[in-house]
Amino acid sequence: MDLVTPSIGLIFWTGISFICLLILLRKFAWKPILGAIHEREQSIDEALNKAELAKQEMARLTSQNQDLMQQARAERDEILKEAKTLKDGILNEAKKQAQVEGAKLIEKAKIEIENQKKAALAEVKDQVSSLSLEIAERVLRTQLDDKAKQETLVANLLKDVELN
Amino acid sequence: MDCNQVFVSKVKRLIVVFTLLIAFLSIKIDTFAQVDSAVVPVDSVVAGSAEAVSGEHGAAKHGEEKFEPTKVIMEHIADSHMWHLWGHTSLPLPVILYTANGLEVFSSGNFHHGEHDYNGKYNNYRLEEDHIKVVGADGKIDEEASKSVLDFSITKNVAAMFVAILIILIVFISVARAYKKRVGKAPKGLQSLIEPIIVFVRDDIAKPNIGHKYAKFMPYLLTVFFFIWFNNLLGLIPIFPGGANVTGNIALTFVMALGTMIIVNINGNKYYWKHILTPDVPWWLYPIMIPVELIGIISKPFALMIRLFANITAGHIIVLSLISLIFIFETAWISPVSVAFVIFMDVLELLVAFLQAFIFTLLTALFIGMAVEEHH
Numbered sequence: 001m002d003l004v005t006p007s008i009g010l011i012f013w014t015g016i017s018f019i020c021l022l023i024l025l026r027k028f029a030w031k032p033i034l035g036a037i038h039e040r041e042q043s044i045d046e047a048l049n050k051a052e053l054a055k056q057e058m059a060r061l062t063s064q065n066q067d068l069m070q071q072a073r074a075e076r077d078e079i080l081k082e083a084k085t086l087k088d089g090i091l092n093e094a095k096k097q098a099q100v101e102g103a104k105l106i107e108k109a110k111i112e113i114e115n116q117k118k119a120a121l122a123e124v125k126d127q128v129s130s131l132s133l134e135i136a137e138r139v140l141r142t143q144l145d146d147k148a149k150q151e152t153l154v155a156n157l158l159k160d161v162e163l164n
Numbered sequence: 165m166d167c168n169q170v171f172v173s174k175v176k177r178l179i180v181v182f183t184l185l186i187a188f189l190s191i192k193i194d195t196f197a198q199v200d201s202a203v204v205p206v207d208s209v210v211a212g213s214a215e216a217v218s219g220e221h222g223a224a225k226h227g228e229e230k231f232e233p234t235k236v237i238m239e240h241i242a243d244s245h246m247w248h249l250w251g252h253t254s255l256p257l258p259v260i261l262y263t264a265n266g267l268e269v270f271s272s273g274n275f276h277h278g279e280h281d282y283n284g285k286y287n288n289y290r291l292e293e294d295h296i297k298v299v300g301a302d303g304k305i306d307e308e309a310s311k312s313v314l315d316f317s318i319t320k321n322v323a324a325m326f327v328a329i330l331i332i333l334i335v336f337i338s339v340a341r342a343y344k345k346r347v348g349k350a351p352k353g354l355q356s357l358i359e360p361i362i363v364f365v366r367d368d369i370a371k372p373n374i375g376h377k378y379a380k381f382m383p384y385l386l387t388v389f390f391f392i393w394f395n396n397l398l399g400l401i402p403i404f405p406g407g408a409n410v411t412g413n414i415a416l417t418f419v420m421a422l423g424t425m426i427i428v429n430i431n432g433n434k435y436y437w438k439h440i441l442t443p444d445v446p447w448w449l450y451p452i453m454i455p456v457e458l459i460g461i462i463s464k465p466f467a468l469m470i471r472l473f474a475n476i477t478a479g480h481i482i483v484l485s486l487i488s489l490i491f492i493f494e495t496a497w498i499s500p501v502s503v504a505f506v507i508f509m510d511v512l513e514l515l516v517a518f519l520q521a522f523i524f525t526l527l528t529a530l531f532i533g534m535a536v537e538e539h540h
Contacts, residue, residue: 002242003477006415009260009315010243013322014419021329021391026383029336033362034382036343043348 131161177471233488241409241480244294244320245272249404252277257323259296262314263287272317287313321416324408328395336390365389365525373529377536381529384427388420389525396476396517400510411520412476414469421469424528429461432535464531468524475520479513 135157246254256273265286274282278291281299287309288299296315300306318326335354342355351359370378370385395416398406410416440457443450486505490498 003238004414004473006413006418007243007315007319009317009319010321010413010415011419012316013318014325014416015422017322017325017329018387018391018419018423021332022383022387024333025336025387029340030383030386032340032343033336033359034366034379036347037359037363037366040348 135161231488231491231494233485233492236488237481237484239294240484241412241477242294243413245275245291245296245317246277247320247323247404247408255404257320258318259289260316260318261289261296262316264312320408321410321413324398324406324410325395325416327405328391328398328410331398332390332394361389362386369522369526369529373526373533374536375533378529381427381431381532384423385525385529388423388528389521392420392472392524393517393521396521397514399476399480400513400517409477409480411472412480414473417469417473420472420524421465424468424531425461425465427528428464428531428535431532433538435537435539436535464527468527472520472524475516479509479516483509483513 135154138157139154245257245259247257248254254277256271259268259270259272261268261284263286268284268286270282270284272291274280275289275291278294281288281290290297290299290305292305296310296313296317297305297307298309298313300309335358339355339358342352346352346355350356365386366378366382369389370382374381392411395410399409399411401407440461441454443453443457445453483506486502486509489502490496
């Protein structure tokens with residue numbers, strides 16, 4: 001039964017040395033080691049959290065950027081559209097005006113032409129009448145002199161008339 | 165809780181270990197009876213020619229001695245006042261005796277392996293089967309006087325334990341220094357070997373069993389774990405600084421279990437004591453239940469004590485028995501078989517060394533957890 005009889009000496013020394021070991025390790029080993037591990041774990045956690053936050057922030061910024069881009073694009077489209085309508089309007093206006101102006105000019109030109117035509121016709125009429133009078137006068141004069149001569153004269157006159 | 169499973173398997177194992185232990189002890193008593201009868205005549209021969217015993221004579225006796233495996237194994241696993249190095253060379257260790265008259269300190273080398281008596285200041289001492297006995301005036305052992313002398317010697321186990329403590333202190337203080345030097349950086353070298361084990365004790369032993377109050381008990385749990393583990397491992401080394409059966413000694417496991425018992429009961433809260441003193445049973449069952457619960461206070465650490473002691477001692481006995489086979493068969497041809505089995509057992513013992521440290525710490529954490537648990 002030697003094996004299962006604890007000896008007083010070993011109990012004493014084990015007790016003393018285990019308590020000493022516990023105190024020494026507690027002060028010089030467990031406190032710094034557990035503290036350092038805890039601190040490191042916390043810093044890792046913190047870093048991970050921060051990374052997560054940064055990621056979220058990044059996503060937020062990206063979506064914001066996208067929104068801004070979309071908005072800017074929409075605005076640009078709007079502006080372009082407006083410009084186009086404006087341009088079309090101006091163009092139409094200008095066209096209309098030009099047409100009106102053109103029509104006016106044509107009208108004027110037509111009137112002018114008419115006037116000129118009328119004036120020319122009047123002049124022609126005058127000329128024709130004076131010419132016929134002259135012819136008549138000459139015819140009458142030559143008739144009065146010589147019959148043959150009168151006829152040639154009339155013929156010549158008629159030739160002249162044709163030239164005119 | 166998953167601990168329940170552990171408990172059940174532990175209880176089964178305990179039963180097996182106990183059965184083996186009882187079987188082993190019953191065998192041991194028989195063989196020792198034989199050994200005693202064999203030793204007594206030799207002793208009387210030695211006493212008769214005490215003056216004439218020479219080194220050569222002793223050596224001749226050793227040569228003639230029949231190989232007694234039980235005796236050899238018991239010598240190896242028991243504590244000793246000398247640290248056996250090789251052959252007939254032993255390291256003498258200091259003997260410290262507390263007698264009624266005062267302390268006596270001398271070297272165990274004075275006993276010359278038990279062949280000589282030592283004349284101390286107050287008494288004459290004789291080393292008999294590695295126990296120091298007082299020799300009376302008539303040259304015979306005075307059992308009455310021997311009982312009053314308390315033996316506080318630095319025995320082999322104490323010295324081996326000091327070696328283990330020294331190694332533990334060197335390892336962990338250097339690791340702690342590494343943490344101070346490399347604040348916030350990744351662990352390196354020894355530090356990275358030790359850190360996962362510390363984190364394992366914290367996250368897999370302390371936290372799940374104790375809960376949020378675990379931090380207070382961490383120093384005790386870590387110290388217990390590494391103290392047992394290092395001593396177990398040193399016990400597996402067959403040469404000088406190791407080889408002692410430190411954790412397989414009931415005195416050491418007794419102290420460890422006592423520590424756990426004290427820690428558990430000091431930290432027990434009102435729910436713990438209420439469960440013991442006024443359990444949830446009809447009042448007329450109290451005379452049965454309260455003694456049972458009170459026995460439970462003792463039996464839990466008692467199981468811890470026996471478990472560690474039996475596991476480690478059993479491992480040592482098996483390894484030594486396998487080696488003894490060579491000498492029992494008196495042929496070197498059996499040695500390959502022996503060595504192969506010893507290698508297998510040593511690898512298994514490496515696992516057991518860790519496992520027993522783990523189990524001791526786990527159960528300590530479990531008992532603490534049961535004592536500090538809050539009920540709502």
